[in-house]
Amino acid sequence: MLIPRLRNDYSELPRLATALATLSAVGFSLVLCAQISWMQLSPRSSYVLSNVLGAPARNLLLSTLGAGIFLPALAGLLLLWRRGARGLEQLEYLATLLSPLALACIMPGLFLSQVAQTKPLFYLVVLSAAGLVTRALVGASVRARRARIDSLHGSKPRALPRVVARLGGQLPSGTALLFVSFVAALFAWYFARTAVTHHRLILTTDTDLGIAENLMANLAHGNGFHAPANFGTLPGNYLSIHADYVALLFVPLYRLLPNAETLLWLQAALAALAVVPLFLLAARLLGQAAALWVSAAYLLLAPLHSALAYGFSWLPAFCLFSFTLYYAVISERRWLIALALPALLACSDAGPFGVLALGLFLITSRKQTGLAVIMCLLAVCVFAIDVRFALRAGDERLPPVALGVRTLLRNPIYFVLDLARATKLAAMLHALAPLALAPLAPLSSLPLLLPGLFFSSGSAEFWPGSPQAAHDQLLWIPGCLLSLLIALSRLRDSARPHPLFWGSVVAVSLASLSHSYNFGFLLHADALQDGSRNGQFKLKPDDNRRYAALQNVIRQIPPAASVAATTFMLSHVSSRTEAFDARRPFGTPDYVFFSTRELSGPARTAISTTLSHGYALAAHAEEFYLFRRAAETPETSQALRSLGLLSAQ
Numbered sequence: 322m323l324i325p326r327l328r329n330d331y332s333e334l335p336r337l338a339t340a341l342a343t344l345s346a347v348g349f350s351l352v353l354c355a356q357i358s359w360m361q362l363s364p365r366s367s368y369v370l371s372n373v374l375g376a377p378a379r380n381l382l383l384s385t386l387g388a389g390i391f392l393p394a395l396a397g398l399l400l401l402w403r404r405g406a407r408g409l410e411q412l413e414y415l416a417t418l419l420s421p422l423a424l425a426c427i428m429p430g431l432f433l434s435q436v437a438q439t440k441p442l443f444y445l446v447v448l449s450a451a452g453l454v455t456r457a458l459v460g461a462s463v464r465a466r467r468a469r470i471d472s473l474h475g476s477k478p479r480a481l482p483r484v485v486a487r488l489g490g491q492l493p494s495g496t497a498l499l500f501v502s503f504v505a506a507l508f509a510w511y512f513a514r515t516a517v518t519h520h521r522l523i524l525t526t527d528t529d530l531g532i533a534e535n536l537m538a539n540l541a542h543g544n545g546f547h548a549p550a551n552f553g554t555l556p557g558n559y560l561s562i563h564a565d566y567v568a569l570l571f572v573p574l575y576r577l578l579p580n581a582e583t584l585l586w587l588q589a590a591l592a593a594l595a596v597v598p599l600f601l602l603a604a605r606l607l608g609q610a611a612a613l614w615v616s617a618a619y620l621l622l623a624p625l626h627s628a629l630a631y632g633f634s635w636l637p638a639f640c641l642f643s644f645t646l647y648y649a650v651i652s653e654r655r656w657l658i659a660l661a662l663p664a665l666l667a668c669s670d671a672g673p674f675g676v677l678a679l680g681l682f683l684i685t686s687r688k689q690t691g692l693a694v695i696m697c698l699l700a701v702c703v704f705a706i707d708v709r710f711a712l713r714a715g716d717e718r719l720p721p722v723a724l725g726v727r728t729l730l731r732n733p734i735y736f737v738l739d740l741a742r743a744t745k746l747a748a749m750l751h752a753l754a755p756l757a758l759a760p761l762a763p764l765s766s767l768p769l770l771l772p773g774l775f776f777s778s779g780s781a782e783f784w785p786g787s788p789q790a791a792h793d794q795l796l797w798i799p800g801c802l803l804s805l806l807i808a809l810s811r812l813r814d815s816a817r818p819h820p821l822f823w824g825s826v827v828a829v830s831l832a833s834l835s836h837s838y839n840f841g842f843l844l845h846a847d848a849l850q851d852g853s854r855n856g857q858f859k860l861k862p863d864d865n866r867r868y869a870a871l872q873n874v875i876r877q878i879p880p881a882a883s884v885a886a887t888t889f890m891l892s893h894v895s896s897r898t899e900a901f902d903a904r905r906p907f908g909t910p911d912y913v914f915f916s917t918r919e920l921s922g923p924a925r926t927a928i929s930t931t932l933s934h935g936y937a938l939a940a941h942a943e944e945f946y947l948f949r950r951a952a953e954t955p956e957t958s959q960a961l962r963s964l965g966l967l968s969a970q
Contacts (some may be wrong), residue, residue, distance in 0.1 A: 341397050345394035346414070347416075347422045349389045350358060351389060351422060352431060353389070353426040356382050363513050366433060372560055386743070414465055414469055415527070417462060421459050421788075423591065432835055434473075446831055448527065452758060454826040457824065459827045462820075467820070497609040497610075497612065501612075501616050504596075505592065505594065508592075510589075510829070513590070516629055516630055516633075517585055517586075518859065518860055520585060523871065526678055529632030531891035533634070534549050534580075534581045534633075535900050536559050537549035537568060537579075538895065541572050542898050544898060549898070552905065553902065553907050555906055560707075561713050564672070568635065582891050590638075591637040592629055592641075595637065596619055603806055611813075618833045622798060623839075624795060625637075629719060630858065633744070633785050639672060640798050642661050642664040642668055643679075645664075645798035646658065646661040646675075672721055673704040673897065675772055675933040676697075678768050680693040681697065682803075683696075683770045702863065721912060723775075724779030725778030726775055727779075729778070748783040749773070752797030756802070756833060757825065757828040758804050763807070763811070765807075769800030772799075775797045776797075805829065809825060877949075882897060884900055884912040885901040885907040887902075887915040890919070890923070894914060904923050907931075913928060913936060915928055915946055917964065920964065925966075935951070937957045938957045946960065
C-alpha cells in the first residue's frame with residue numbers, strides 16, 4: 322500500500338528522505354560520540370584536533386559508523402513496511418523527536434580543554450553554533466511531542482505536563498532562596514580560600530592586590546583617595562586611575578581586620594551575594610525553579626572564577642549592584658532603587674555605563690521612561706566627572722571603557738571593524754557563547770551589552786590569555802544575564818512555555834557546562850594550563866615554611882612605618898598608609914623590604930642606591946630581607962655584599 326501511494330504522490334518522497342536522513346544522522350552521531358568517549362584522552366585530543374588516528378582504530382570507527390548510518394534507516398523502512406500508510410507520519414514524528422541526538426557527536430569535543438585552549442576562537446564558534454542548533458532542534462522536538470499529545474488526548478492535561486508546570490512554578494516560600502544562599506556561601510568560601518592560597522604562595526603583585534589595599538588603608542586613616550603604592554612620592558589621586566568610590570562603603574569592614582586577605586574574602590562575598598538579587602529577579606520573570614537554574618548558570622561562569630582567584634577588584638560589586646538595580650526597577654521598589662542606583666554609579670569606571678545601559682534598555686522597551694531618562698542623565702554626569710579625574714593623569718590613563726567611547730565618537734566605522742579582530746571577537750564570545758548567545762536577545766536588549774562592548778573596544782588585554790583581565794570580563798555578566806532573562810520571559814507562558822523556551826534552556830545548560838568545564842575552577846580543576854594551575858593554588862610544606870618566614874620578617878615592621886617593597890612583597894605590607902613600590906619613586910622610607918627573587922631591573926638600582934644612605938639589616942629569613950633606617954652594622958655590609966648591592970654604591 323505504501324509503495325503505490327509514494328508512486329502516486331511524489332510530494333511524500335522528500336518527507337520520507339528527510340526522516341530517514343535524520344535517523345541516519347542520529348545513529349551516526351551516537352556511534353561517533355560513543356567511540357570518541359571510549360578513547361583515551363591523548364588519542365581523543367589528537368583525533369579531534371588533528372584527525373590523527375591509527376589504522377586499526379580508524380577501521381573500527383568507520384565500520385561502526387557505517388552501521389550507525391544504515392541500521393536506523395533500515396529500521397525506519399521496516400516501520401514503514403509494517404505500519405503501512407500511518408508509518409510515514411510515525412517515522413516523521415520519531416525522527417523529529419530524536420533529532421537533538423544528532424548533535425551528540427560534538428559533545429566530547431566540547432568538553433576537551435585541550436581543544437578549547439589550543440584553538441579558542443574555533444571552540445567558541447563551534448560552541449555558539451552548537452547552542453543555536455540545539456535550541457532549534459530541541460524546540461522542534463518539544464513541538465512535535467506536544468502535537469502528538471494533543472492529537473491523542475486533546476486539551477486534557479496529562480501527568481507529565483502537570484509535573485513540568487509545577488516545576489516551572491513556585492516552590493515552597495523561602496526554600497529556594499535559602500538553598501541558593503547556602504550554595505552561594507559555599508561558593509564564597511571556596512573562592513576566598515583559593516584566592517588566599519594564591520596570595521600566601523606570594524603570587525599577588527601590586528596591581529593585583531597591593532594598590533587596592535593601600536587605598537583602603539589610607540581611606541581607613543582619613544587620607545582620602547591617597548595611594549602611594551601606585552604613585553610613590555609623586556602627586557596623584559587614585560580616582561584618576563579607577564573611580565572606585567564604592568570602596569568607601571566597606572571601609573568600616575576593613576578596619577575590623579586591616580590586611581589584604583580581608584579584601585579577598587570581601588570580594589568573594591560580594592560575588593556570591595550577587596546571586597540573591599539575580600535569583601529574585603529571575604523568580605519574578607520565570608518562576609523559582611527557573612531562577613535556581615539561572616543562579617547555577619551565574620555561579621558556573623568561568624570569568625567569575627578567575628576574577629575571584631587572581632587578585633582583587635571592585636567589579637564583583639558592579640555585578641551585585643547591577644542585579645540589585647535590575648530587580649528594584651522591574652519590581653518597582655523605589656526605596657531599593659534609591660539605594661542601588663548611587664551604589665552602582667560608584668562602582669568603578671563601569672558603574673555609569675551599567676546605569677546608562679539599563680536606562681537605554683528601559684527607553685527602547687518603553688518602560689518607566691521618566692526614571693530611564695533620569696538614570697541616563699546621572700550616568701552621563703558621573704562619567705564626565707570620572708573622565709575629568711582621569712584626564713588629570715594624562716590621556717593614556719583613560720580606562721578601557723572610556724577609550725571605547727572615545728573610539729566610537731571619533732570613528733564609528735573603525736569601532737565596529739576593530740571589534741571583529743580575532744582577540745576581541747574571542748573576548749565577546751567568551752561572554753556570549755556560554756549563554757548560547759543569550760539567546761538571540763531582541764534588539765531592545767542590546768543596550769545592556771554596552772559596558773562589555775566598550776571594554777572590548779578599549780582594552781588591550783583579554784581573559785583567559787591574561788588571568789587578571791577576568792575582572793574586566795565581568796562587565797559582560799549583568800547585561801548578558803538580564804538579556805537572557807528578558808528573552809526567556811517572552812518565550813515563557815505560565816501555562817505552556819513556547820518550545821523554544823525549553824530549547825533555550827537546554828542550549829544554555831550545555832554551553833554553560835562546556836565553557837565552565839574548559840575554563841572554570843569548579844567542574845575541572847586542571848582545565849587551564851594543562852594542570853599546572855594547581856601549583857598556583859595548593860600550599861605545600863615548603864610553601865608554608867616560606868610564607869611563615871615572610872610573616873616573621875614583616876612583623877618587624879611597625880604598622881605606622883613607611884616601607885618600600887618589591888612588586889610581589891608589596892601586597893603583604895600594603896596595610897601601611899605609606900607603602901611604596903620599589904619600581905616607583907619612594908624617597909627614604911623607614912624600611913626597605915624585598916625578596917632576592919625580584920632583585921633586577923629598576924628595582925635593584927633603586928634599592929641599592931637607597932641602602933647606601935644609612936640603612937641597617939633588620940631581619941632576614943629565606944630569600945626575604947628587611948632593612949631599616951639606622952647606622953650601618955657589619956652584618957649589613959656582609960648582607961649587601963652577598964646580595965651584590967655594594968657595587969652600585
